[in-house]
Amino acid sequence: MRYELLGPLRVRHAQECFSLSAPKMEMMLAALLIGSDRVITKQQLVTELWGDRPPRRASAAVHVYISQLRKFLATAGDPEGRAIVTKPAGYLLRREGAGHDVDEFKDAMRQGRAQHASGRLEEALHSFDRALSLIRGPALDGLAEGPVLTSFATWAEEERLECLELSVEARTALGRHREVISLLNTLIAQHPLRETFYRQLMLVLYRSERQAEALQVYRSAQRVLRSELGLEPHRSLRRLHQAILTSDRLLDLPAAS
Template sequence: MRYEILGPLRVADGATYTSISARKIETVLAVLLIRSDQTVTPHQLMDEIWGVNLPLRATAGLHVYISQLRKFLHRPGRSENPILTRPPGYVLLKGTDEVDFHEFLQLIAQGRAQMKQRRHEEASSCFEQALGLWRGPALGDLSSGPIGDGFVTRMMESRLECLEMLADAHLELGRHRELVGRLYALIAENPLCEAFYRQLMLALYRSERQADALKVYQTARRTLDEELGLEPCQALRDLQRAILAADSQLTARAAS
């Protein structure tokens, strides 16, 4: 089986996908997947399902959800259900099954290692594969508690890092012209991410658009001041000065 939660939660058996319509059961599966191979206590699960508004028979309700989830994950030919009772709670054993966010994080790690070795083409491929695993917001529109919220935040930050490293890899490969539109879109989605402003300024400068690159700096400066009362970071200020001075170190090799 393959579990996918970089988007609405679904379970794949080959080319067949199944999902859970009952939100509370879906929440239980999501939490057990996030903590796969780790024991999750009943209290943690109930906190994710109900928060502070626990019903009178919360423990009995959780037992029912676990039972229904085991039925949902039962597959003919498998001797053991992936969800086990393990004191003081429950655990989802991944075994040979796949989880998409594990693959996502592994691809990012591989890409980061390739970047350190200056193998930018290989790094770019890893980052693009990682981003291709996303089908929408992590966990879709599933509301959750501390474990789910922490996971979503972690995945969002990891995705931003992946996008930044992919742009850096493309800049190293001389693909600055094809980056421009993508970076404008990323800035619109993440107006406080200074890395994207820096990358866009550099891509525009290398595309012989010096004036546009300087306008991006002014946009970054205005946005950061209005939103946070801050000046651009040192890297942005240094890049602005380098562009004004037509620093030869800003040039790049031709696109590959």
């Protein structure tokens, strides 16, 4: 049995994949899964499902959803009904060895960061690619209302973006900078206020003998940041701009030892 939360929530068992069609049930299972092996109170579940505007019979609705979730999990690999445990204060989801894509993502990121820091770039790139392969889409897309689900969705997106940044860094350091130009253009269009992507695109364009385009990326970043935030680019971006203007040799790819 394996829970997957990095995309539309689903449960896998053997070769089968099980999904929930009811959004409230999906939200409840997500909340229990995020807090797995810890008691989630009934009030916490009410907040996650309805925010600060719960229906009058919210507590009864939670009880019904829990019953339906138990039936769903029974078909998805928990036939004995042991996964969801009722406690005096609320409910607890026991993983008991079940797989979880979030755990696998965290492990891959942890390994990738350590490998990157120690200069093992090929290994790091493999770890980052493995982490990215686990992401099937936005986590809890459009479902998060309460603090637990909202916080998780924010964390998942931030980790995805950091993983992409680190993957680009590793490829660039390995001399594979031309591979990431298209990706970086897409990421800038999607996240126009994230300066890291501008910096990375400027560097890879410069190393691809496209100095004029690299300078144009800086002007674009400057225009967007001024317009949206009333700010100038961060000093790291400004330093890179100056280095490109002067063709600073420090920007060249280090020669292999």
